[in-house]
Amino acid sequence: MVSSVNNPAIAMAEKPPSLEKEPMADVEVGIAVTDEKDDRPGEGFGEVSDLKRGLKQRHIQMIALAGTIGTGLFLSSGKAIARGGPVGTVIAYTVVGLLVSTIVFAIAELSALVPLSGGIIRPAEYFFDPALGFAQGWNTTYATAMLLPSEMVACAVIIRYWTEQVNNAVWITILGFLLLVSNMFFVGVYGELEFICAILKILLVVGSVIMGIVVDLGGGPKGHRLGFQYWKNPGPFVQYLGISGSWGQFLGFWRVMGSAVYSFSNVENISVAAAETENPRRNIPKAAKRVFVRVLLFYITSMFVVSLVVASNDPGLSKSAGDASASPFVLAASSSGIHVVPSIINAVVLTSAWSAGNSAMLGGSRVLYGLAREGHAPKIFTRTSRFGIPYVAVLSIGLFMVLGYMTLEDSASTVFDWFQDLVSAATYVHWIIIAIVYLRFYYGCKKQNISRDELPWKSPFQPYATWVALVSFTILLLTGGYTVFLHGEWDAETFVSNYFNIPLIFALYFGYKVFRKTKMVSLEEMPIRRFIEIYQDNPEPPEEPKKGWRKLNILW
Template sequence: MGFWTVFSNAAYAYSGVENISVAAAEARSPRRNIPRAAKRIFWRVLIFYVLSIFMVTLLVPSSDPNLLSSTGTAADSPFVIAATRANIPVIPSIINFIVLTSAWSAGNSTLLGGSRTLFGLAQHRHAPALFKRTNRWGVPYVAVAVVGIWVALGYMSLSSSAETIFVWLQDLIAAAALVGWSISCIVYLRFYYALKKQGISRDEVPWKGPLQPYAAWFSLVSFVILLLTGGYTAFINGHWNTQIFIGSYLDIFIVFCLYLGYKLLMKTRVIPLSEVPVRRFIDIAKQYPDPPEPSKTGWRKFNLLWE
């Protein structure tokens, strides 16, 4: 049960990793740089998340009492505990600095993703036209302001019930991430089978992912299982918890209401695979190719994870 519960926490930690695609419309040479960024995110996750956590498990025993403490600081971080056991006193301050910068970066990423999503929905008449307004630099300031209002929720951490609020938000964000990833898999699978239905080779697409469609199907099934079992503890006899139930499943209800409500209100239909306008967008990509990649000089030749 503890092992399965960790998946929900992991979904919260990885939420927003897909935001690189949102920046495609504002990125330089997106057909070359977005796939490159996606590959590098894989290596960053493998090195900085998986490998570092594995090393910590070799240094900190599961019976260490500090793992279950709740200090509100970085003192109960497994990385800090590992450093403390190695008599390196400066590490807690470094971890606090990393946590603060990571939170700031995550906030910027979410602000970008949320505002651009609203802007895109408005462009396709799926959201009020108000969100299409931009300033002279092309920034959708109305969408940014509306998404930015939610930053004020951070002040809830000043109350005595900050831990309860954090758990609520963590469950909601983890469920939202799983819903978003599931929808991404469904959209990709429809794209994949639309190519197949229309006789278009994947070699014509600017970039194609490996192990498809098997990777997408595996991911979709995994995400749905994790989503449906995210609040499993609420169903254990004698352990009902309204907070866990709502936090784990409210997003599913909201998404179905929005999707079915839009379909019924606007009387739209699901586009058949044979009518998906894949060819039109491939032709646009060919008509406007990315400029040639400039050659790397100096230290940039050795930069594999960021440049």
């Protein structure tokens, strides 16, 4: 048997649950566990003595509700239609939406049992291998470091839609400073800002869908009824890369799958700040259960309506402007004679891009904090302010925003495709790891004869749904950059952006295993029972029933 020094998860499992109401320190796993029933109900982890649970139910619900709505829906959906056609795009977004719903269910079940900061890296530590927690933690940190400057540059490009007189560096500085302010004080400030951005995004989606339906039915200024005209001409699918026949149509559909993954990236982050969420064992699963409705209501409906009002061969869909002029909603409005829509969409897309950076900074800093708690990063990252914020981790992640200054103005809008591939590849790896860890946890429960009914929440259709997601996302990861292997289509940047994450995650995982000599946690030694006892000894208060007008609230 591997020693507890090399495998902290086993060290935790070897410790018998306390029968006395006295504090128990689990320094091996980077957390402090307490059975004291104090004025912080439903906690049971010493980690919350450093972090403050400032994310309320309405925060986590709205963050989850609008977590998938961003530049991917408003901007990249245009190129998706140009590549896959109306039917190919709707099918691709539907398939990916259903698959990612499974991943969100899986991480919600794990996070309800282990409500700690860092998302999947903490369950990976306890239910798979400390080396996997290390690898995915630093992979997420790397991805965040790439995402932050890119979002700030995207914001600067979006602002140039209104004015080109101010240098991009000014907007990058101002918006980057606001990100730091949002993340350096109470986590509730972050929650309120995301709450407001979520409201704006939802209003824009609903308004755009209504506008699209009106235009399609002939209610625009020009009065021309479209119906399913663009599904017939130029047709339901696109002959991608000029390849004729069903093969070319399939390649276009498969290329859109990557765009859909980019659009849904980070939806699983509802659990990354679990230690700072009020009543996480109730609120995180509640947010996860709304994912399916969210996907159906926002993405599938939006993509369906867009496919009706914009032709797949519209030259505007292939623009690389990076602002509202590339949005299919704007193209539909402009062609129908509605001229006020572009500025409205551009304004909300700006808040979406900034919100994405805000979420990335919170997620990246909490992952870095979680790594430090587990001993996978310098302990200095565990330092928290009097507001309960891991300020060293926040500042360290925020430093990468200066990379945005390296982006030339003329090239800022042309790197969107390359960045989209990079984020999609990192997202594939993240979702695959969530699926792997969950399946190990599931079979650990079976091996230890633990009924999932004992868990705070159990996700539906398991383990079959997670197996389908694991196989699907693995195939998508391996084929994500298929275009570079076609004759005459080789591109070094596309190859690197699609496949760099594969050797990176293996290098981090096996490098840590060799250096620290860790071993996989066996099914028998997983500390599942220990976490269940913590959950049972620290119940969350019952949910207060909705009263008055709140009964009509379907958002949170």
